[in-house]
Amino acid sequence: MTDSEALKYGMVGGGPGSLIGEVHRKAAKFDDKAEVVSGVFSRSYDKTLRLGQELNLEEERLYEDFEEMAEKEGSRTDGIDFVSIVVPNKFHYPAAKAFLTRGINVVCDKPLTVTLDEARDLEKLTRENDLLFGVTYVYSGYPMVKQARKLVQSGELGEIRVIQGEYPQEWLAAPVEKEGNKQAEWRMDPELSGKVNCVGDIGTHIENTVSYISNLEIDSIAANLSAFGKGRKLDDNAEMMVRFSSGATGSFWCSQVAVGHDNGLKVRVYGTKGSVVWEQENPNYLEVSHLHEPKNTLSKGRDDLHSSAEDAARLPGGHPEGFYEAFSNIYSNYLDALRDKKEGKEVDPEDYDYPDVKEGVRGVRFIETCLESSERNSEWVEMG
Numbered sequence: 001m002t003d004s005e006a007l008k009y010g011m012v013g014g015g016p017g018s019l020i021g022e023v024h025r026k027a028a029k030f031d032d033k034a035e036v037v038s039g040v041f042s043r044s045y046d047k048t049l050r051l052g053q054e055l056n057l058e059e060e061r062l063y064e065d066f067e068e069m070a071e072k073e074g075s076r077t078d079g080i081d082f083v084s085i086v087v088p089n090k091f092h093y094p095a096a097k098a099f100l101t102r103g104i105n106v107v108c109d110k111p112l113t114v115t116l117d118e119a120r121d122l123e124k125l126t127r128e129n130d131l132l133f134g135v136t137y138v139y140s141g142y143p144m145v146k147q148a149r150k151l152v153q154s155g156e157l158g159e160i161r162v163i164q165g166e167y168p169q170e171w172l173a174a175p176v177e178k179e180g181n182k183q184a185e186w187r188m189d190p191e192l193s194g195k196v197n198c199v200g201d202i203g204t205h206i207e208n209t210v211s212y213i214s215n216l217e218i219d220s221i222a223a224n225l226s227a228f229g230k231g232r233k234l235d236d237n238a239e240m241m242v243r244f245s246s247g248a249t250g251s252f253w254c255s256q257v258a259v260g261h262d263n264g265l266k267v268r269v270y271g272t273k274g275s276v277v278w279e280q281e282n283p284n285y286l287e288v289s290h291l292h293e294p295k296n297t298l299s300k301g302r303d304d305l306h307s308s309a310e311d312a313a314r315l316p317g318g319h320p321e322g323f324y325e326a327f328s329n330i331y332s333n334y335l336d337a338l339r340d341k342k343e344g345k346e347v348d349p350e351d352y353d354y355p356d357v358k359e360g361v362r363g364v365r366f367i368e369t370c371l372e373s374s375e376r377n378s379e380w381v382e383m384g
């Protein structure tokens with residue numbers, strides 16, 4: 001695909017020194033299906049200009065704020081096809097709303113919003129304006145997560161009984177938000193992060209990955225959120241017991257004070273006939289067990305996998321793939337949907353295998369249910 005055929009997008013956030021913005025830019029570019037042409041990368045216009053120049057963007061398409069960008073891009077005949085929103089959580093809603101109401105498609109990072117009302121409003125605006133909305137729950141982009149999903153779907157594991165999900169990290173074990181760590185500063189500030197930190201930052205990834213693999217609906221949650229760091233207003237650790245509507249049960253643990261862990265997302269799914277175990281830090285392998293049989297380890301690129309997993313793998317066996325490739329898989333599927341829609345085809349996001357606004361809303365429901373339960377002394381609360 002040439003640059004002139006690539007879909008054009010703008011970015012809100014992702015300025016110099018930020019974490020995920022550059023990952024989005026690389027992921028969107030990975031298959032040459034999209035090209036960044038505009039942006040407001042920071043609240044500082046100077047920083048937006050500086051990064052815009054590095055990216056060779058036209059100055060007239062670099063803006064002071066996202067309202068101006070939405071208005072001006074929305075009125076150009078060559079305006080952007082979509083916007084990527086990679087700002088602190090608080091700004092997801094106003095930014096996404098500004099673009100949706102001007103008829104511009106949206107990709108937004110998680111958690112979708114800081115309240116459920118906002119999330120539902122974005123879902124409504126997406127539907128009313130007939131737009132496509134992607135939410136970058138990256139872990140569903142990994143080949144072996146797709147394989148796990150297919151093993152559950154095919155019935156090979158039998159009826160799912162128990163699901164364990166954990167996501168331990170160490171990086172907030174010390175008070176780094178007081179020591180100049182920008183990412184920690186806003187995450188620990190309720191004005192920017194929302195009503196939770198850890199559950200919204202990484203707990204929501206457990207929920208999404210479990211849901212993607214198992215397709216089970218959470219019925220109710222009993223949660224315990226803690227803030228171990230001195231003076232913290234928001235959680236840095238949480239445990240949740242989970243009941244699924246099917247009768248399956250599970251427990252999730254997310255922590256940013258778990259000394260010794262880098263980014264230890266791990267999901268274990270146990271059925272009547274078998275089980276799967278997937279770990280983010282060893283993502284190209286999937287442990288698969290069948291009752292009364294020796295344990296197997298499936299290898300991406302080497303073993304026969306379901307086509308959805310094979311298609312998501314980009315390299316031969318033994319060549320490690322990870323975060324960038326998974327992120328680019330999310331973008332690639334979203335961009336295929338957008339391209340087809342632009343060409344006049346009927347598009348149902350379900351057919352394109354990317355997380356959409358529905359999953360974003362469910363993620364916020366999960367977060368609010370955890371918080372409510374914890375505030376009610378860990379009572380069971382229906383997820384609704």
Ligand SMILES: NC(=O)c1ccc[n+]([C@@H]2O[C@H](COP(=O)([O-])OP(=O)(O)OC[C@H]3O[C@@H](n4cnc5c(N)ncnc54)[C@H](O)[C@@H]3O)[C@@H](O)[C@H]2O)c1
Pocket residue numbers: 012013014015016017018019020021040041042043065066086087088089091109110111136137138182183186201
């Ligand atoms: N999907 C994932 O795996 C993943 C990973 C990391 C972060 N995230 C999410 O991405 C978002 C950003 O997180 P981060 O760690 O990259 O944050 P960050 O602090 O590293 O970067 C935020 C960027 O947004 C800019 N910004 C802030 N307010 C702005 C505004 N009003 N307008 C324009 N730019 C503005 C900042 O200048 C900065 O460049 C968060 O919602 C976070 O939850 C998702």
